[in-house]
Amino acid sequence: MIKYNLFCKNCSENFDSWFANSKEYEKLKKSKYLNCPICNSNKIEKSLMAPSIINNKIEKNKLNTKKHIEIKNKLKEYKKFIKNNFEYVGENFAHEARSIHYKTKKKEKGIYGKASIDEVNELLEEGIETEVVPWINDKEN
Numbered sequence: 001m002i003k004y005n006l007f008c009k010n011c012s013e014n015f016d017s018w019f020a021n022s023k024e025y026e027k028l029k030k031s032k033y034l035n036c037p038i039c040n041s042n043k044i045e046k047s048l049m050a051p052s053i054i055n056n057k058i059e060k061n062k063l064n065t066k067k068h069i070e071i072k073n074k075l076k077e078y079k080k081f082i083k084n085n086f087e088y089v090g091e092n093f094a095h096e097a098r099s100i101h102y103k104t105k106k107k108e109k110g111i112y113g114k115a116s117i118d119e120v121n122e123l124l125e126e127g128i129e130t131e132v133v134p135w136i137n138d139k140e141n
C-alpha cells in the first residue's frame with residue numbers, strides 16, 4: 001500500500017489517500033475515479049513532497065555531505081547548459097510546448113519552463129517529448 005498526499009486543483013483541498021501501488025493511482029486518475037472529498041472535482045494531483053526534506057534542520061545538515069555538494073554542482077552545470085541552449089518560457093511551458101509540437105509556432109531553440117506534474121503527464125500522453133529536470137536556485141549553496 002502506498003499513501004499519497006493529494007491536492008484538489010479546484011478547491012485547493014489537501015487530503016491523503018491510500019492506493020495499492022502507483023499504477024493503481026494512475027489508473028484511477030485516468031478513468032476519473034479520483035474525486036475531491038470536499039467539492040467532488042476530479043482535478044486531483046499528487047502534492048509535491050520534496051520541500052519537506054529541506055525544512056528539517058538535522059536532515060539539512062546530513063544532506064550537506066560531499067556527495068550532495070557534488071551533485072548540486074552538476075545540477076548547476078546542467079542548469080547553465082539548459083539556460084544557454086534553451087529558451088525560457090516560464091509558466092507558459094505547456095502552452096508553448098503544444099504550439100511547437102503542433103507547428104503553430106516555429107522556434108529554433110528548444111524551450112524550458114515551469115509545468116505541473118499533471119501538465120507534463122498530459123504532454124507526454126499527447127506524444128510531446130517532455131523531460132522533467134531537477135532545478136536548484138542560484139542562491140542556494
Ligand SMILES: [Zn+2]
Binds near residue numbers: 008009037
Ligand atoms: Zn476540491
